[in-house]
Amino acid sequence: MSTSDRIFEVRNLDVSFELNRGASRVVRDVDMDIYREETLGIVGESGSGKSMLASSLLNAVVEPGICSGEVTYYPRNGEPVSVLELSEAELKRFRWEQVAMVFQGAMSSFNPVMRVRTHFRETLQDHNRDIPAGMDRARSLLESVYLDPDRVLSAYPHELSGGMKQRALIALSLILEPEVLVMDEPTAALDLLMQRSIVSLLDELQAEHDLTIIFITHDLPLLTKIADRLTVMYAFGLIESGTVDEILYNSSHPYTRALLAATPDLDVPVDEMHAIEGSKPDPVDRISGCSYHPRCPMADMHCENNDPPMEQISSTHRAACFYHEEAAEAIPLRGDGNNPKQKGAVHE
Ligand SMILES: Nc1ncnc2c1ncn2[C@@H]1O[C@H](COP(=O)(O)OP(=O)(O)OP(=O)(O)O)[C@@H](O)[C@H]1O
Ligand code: NI
Numbered sequence: 001m002s003t004s005d006r007i008f009e010v011r012n013l014d015v016s017f018e019l020n021r022g023a024s025r026v027v028r029d030v031d032m033d034i035y036r037e038e039t040l041g042i043v044g045e046s047g048s049g050k051s052m053l054a055s056s057l058l059n060a061v062v063e064p065g066i067c068s069g070e071v072t073y074y075p076r077n078g079e080p081v082s083v084l085e086l087s088e089a090e091l092k093r094f095r096w097e098q099v100a101m102v103f104q105g106a107m108s109s110f111n112p113v114m115r116v117r118t119h120f121r122e123t124l125q126d127h128n129r130d131i132p133a134g135m136d137r138a139r140s141l142l143e144s145v146y147l148d149p150d151r152v153l154s155a156y157p158h159e160l161s162g163g164m165k166q167r168a169l170i171a172l173s174l175i176l177e178p179e180v181l182v183m184d185e186p187t188a189a190l191d192l193l194m195q196r197s198i199v200s201l202l203d204e205l206q207a208e209h210d211l212t213i214i215f216i217t218h219d220l221p222l223l224t225k226i227a228d229r230l231t232v233m234y235a236f237g238l239i240e241s242g243t244v245d246e247i248l249y250n251s252s253h254p255y256t257r258a259l260l261a262a263t264p265d266l267d268v269p270v271d272e273m274h275a276i277e278g279s280k281p282d283p284v285d286r287i288s289g290c291s292y293h294p295r296c297p298m299a300d301m302h303c304e305n306n307d308p309p310m311e312q313i314s315s316t317h318r319a320a321c322f323y324h325e326e327a328a329e330a331i332p333l334r335g336d337g338n339n340p341k342q343k344g345a346v347h348e
Contacts, residue, residue, distance in 0.1 A: 006074055007180060007212050008034035008057060013069035015052045015061050017283075024283040026052045026065070028237040031310070036076075036179075039206065039213040041223035041244075043259075044233030047280055050216045051103075053233065054184050057214070058095050059083050073098065076179060096127060099180040100173040102166075109169065110157035116168055117153040123175055134175065141171035144208065145201055163194035167201070174205070180212045187222070195219075199226045220263055224248060229316070232256050235281035235291035238310070242317035252313055252324035254296045257331040290321070298323050298330050 015027035027049045034040050042050050055061045057071060071083040075098060086094055095101065103109070110119060117135075124134035139149040145167040152160065152168055160168060166186060173181060183202075187195040199222065206213055215226055223230060224244050231241040232253065240253040251257050278295030281287065290308050293299035302322060310318045321327060 005035045006033050007036040008032070009070070009072040009074070010034075010057070011070040011072075013053070013056055013067070013071065015049075015056055015065050015067050017065050019284060022284045026236050026283045027056060028235075030069075030238055032231065032238060032241070034180075034212065034214065035229075036074075037206070037210055037212055038228045039202075039215060039226055041227030041230045042214065042216045042233060043218060043220050043223055043230060045280065046218060048233040049236040049283075050218075050233055051184050052236075054101075054182050054214065054216050055103075057083065057180075057182060058099055058101060059086060059091055060095065060101070073180075093127065096123065096176045096178065098178055099182060100176070100178040101182040101184070102169055102173050102186045103182075103184045110165065112157055114156075115153070116155055116157065116160075116172075119172055120153070120175055123172065127176055129176065138171065138175055141174055142168065144205065145171050146197075147171070163190055163198070166190060166194075166198060170198075170201075170205070174209060174211075177209070179210070180214065182214045182216075184216045185218075186215075187219075188217070195222060196225075202226060220259065232259070235287070236283055237291060238320070239292065240317075240319040240321075242314070242319075246314065246317040250313075250317070250328070252317070252319040252327050253292075253321045254298050254323075254327050254331055255292050256319075257327055257333060258295075261331065261333050292321075298327065 010030055010032040013027055013030040014025060017024045017026065030053060042053065044050050052061060052065070056067050059067065059071070061067050067084055069084070073081040073083050075081065081094065083094070110116070120135065120138040121131060124131055138153070142149040142152055147164060147167055152164065157165060187198050190198065202213060203226070205211060215223065217223060227244055229241065229243055230247040232239050232247070232255065234255045240247065240251060240256045247256060248260070251260060281291060287294065289304045289306050290296070290299065293303040296303065306322070308320045308322045310320045311324055312318055313324060
């Protein structure tokens with residue numbers, strides 16, 4: 001992937017809140033590139049900063065959070081956009097027309113007293129789009145998420161099941177033809193079957209609409225089915241990123257390996273994150289050295305005193321650990337040595 005394929009470039013991104021007990025840094029010094037038409041999965045335990053990072057991409061961090069650093073968006077046509085410098089009016093357009101979002105708790109983001117049709121219509125109206133052409137598009141989008149347009153458009157949100165509502169929201173988020181879809185735990189409230197069907201539907205939508213998808217969840221097994229690349233967050237920062245295969249079979253950060261080892265079966269989604277020993281980091285505390293050292297079995301004095309930089313492991317794989325070369329041996333994964341794919345990938 002060359003830099004010309006980038007759709008987002010994030011540099012030195014920080015998000016902080018001024019709390020009574022001190023400054024709370026909930027995203028720390030994130031550098032990240034996102035490539036056009038990829039599906040990037042962001043995974044990490046609850047509270048690690050995934051939602052804050054995702055909302056930073058749209059300059060939509062909740063008040064009174066402060067976002068600093070650079071978020072540059074490269075549209076297919078036109079000049080690069082400095083997202084954190086957009087005005088309110090520019091942001092409103094940017095958020096629907098370039099980068100759309102389906103956020104956590106999306107089940108409630110339909111207005112309960114408005115029919116689904118009105119949501120589509122008002123969005124088109126707000127953005128000065130042609131209504132008849134837009135409503136035709138709405139119908140075809142609803143069809144492409146396997147919903148009956150007539151029935152759904154005239155329904156009130158409560159008349160739809162959770163899965164139907166979620167699919168209708170995805171259709172709505174695509175009504176203004178955005179290039180990027182940011183999804184924060186979009187399937188969390190759905191049953192297994194519905195989660196899987198939404199995932200396969202995203203694949204189809206992505207191909208059809210040339211979408212870039214950023215998918216956030218703590219369901220690692222789900223991500224391995226949908227993502228091209230994975231980025232792992234720990235304690236408000238990125239600690240490893242690579243292709244799905246690099247993360248699954250050759251992960252080089254002790255936290256990622258602990259996460260994988262705690263995931264009993266990649267075909268069964270579990271709330272695997274809580275299985276890792278030690279307490280969760282607090283965004284107000286300033287831990288010296290590596291943020292993972294208090295929980296890391298490999299940590300030594302060097303890790304306690306120094307913050308590990310992201311090390312390049314392959315052209316697509318990076319990890320922030322001084323001992324990334326030894327991690328595979330120190331933290332074996334269940335099934336290591338049995339799976340031929342894993343065997344070949346283990347560090348010598
Ligand atoms: N409004 C707020 N004010 C101050 N701190 C906040 C606020 N909202 C969230 N935080 C803190 O920011 C940190 C990161 O939160 P974030 O919601 O990004 O985590 P997450 O990884 O998305 O977790 P989850 O998987 O539970 O959604 C957490 O420690 C959280 O306590
Ligand atoms: Ni979240």
